[in-house]
Amino acid sequence: MQELTISLEGVNLVEFFGxxxxxxxxLRRAFPGLRLIPRGSFVKxxxxxxxLKRFSESIEQVTEFLGQHGAITPQNIxxxxxxxxxxxxxxxxxxxxxxxxxGALIRAKTPNQRRMVELIEDNDIMFAIGPAGTGKTYTxxxxxxxxxxxxxxxxxx
Numbered sequence: 001m002q003e004l005t006i007s008l009e010g011v012n013l014v015e016f017f018g019x020x021x022x023x024x025x026x027l028r029r030a031f032p033g034l035r036l037i038p039r040g041s042f043v044k045x046x047x048x049x050x051x052l053k054r055f056s057e058s059i060e061q062v063t064e065f066l067g068q069h070g071a072i073t074p075q076n077i078x079x080x081x082x083x084x085x086x087x088x089x090x091x092x093x094x095x096x097x098x099x100x101x102x103g104a105l106i107r108a109k110t111p112n113q114r115r116m117v118e119l120i121e122d123n124d125i126m127f128a129i130g131p132a133g134t135g136k137t138y139t140x141x142x143x144x145x146x147x148x149x150x151x152x153x154x155x156x157x
Contacts (some may be wrong), residue, residue: 003045070098
């Protein structure tokens with residue numbers, strides 16, 4: 001029996017493990033010959049060498065997918081473990097601000113919202129004025145959540 005410890009640094013752990021470890025349990029079912037122990041931002045696996053190698057490659061695929069799309073479902077994990085990237089999911093777009101629940105794309109919808117995103121990336125502070133219902137708060141909150149998810153800020157007030 002061999003032992004392998006995989007670091008999940010830089011990965012959104014809530015998204016990786018899922019509610020009540022639902023997503024991690026998909027990995028457990030896929031590797032019944034391994035004993036998988038999650039501890040904080042590490043996953044410890046104990047088992048035979050070939051299974052550990054396959055598990056390590058699978059974790060790499062899942063974390064890469066999560067990094068590209070911002071979210072992953074148990075079905076996505078099953079498809080990744082089955083081999084290859086799922087074909088029905090869109091490739092990450094450049095104008096996406098962040099990925100919401102269940103992989104929903106949150107993006108700037110109007111030219112002024114896109115301009116707001118560009119300006120906030122270049123400046124520390126920005127004031128937006130305009131009529132109600134034009135997406136000022138929507139865009140600002142999406143940018144704040146993105147900063148929080150990317151560990152650029154520690155807390156939102």
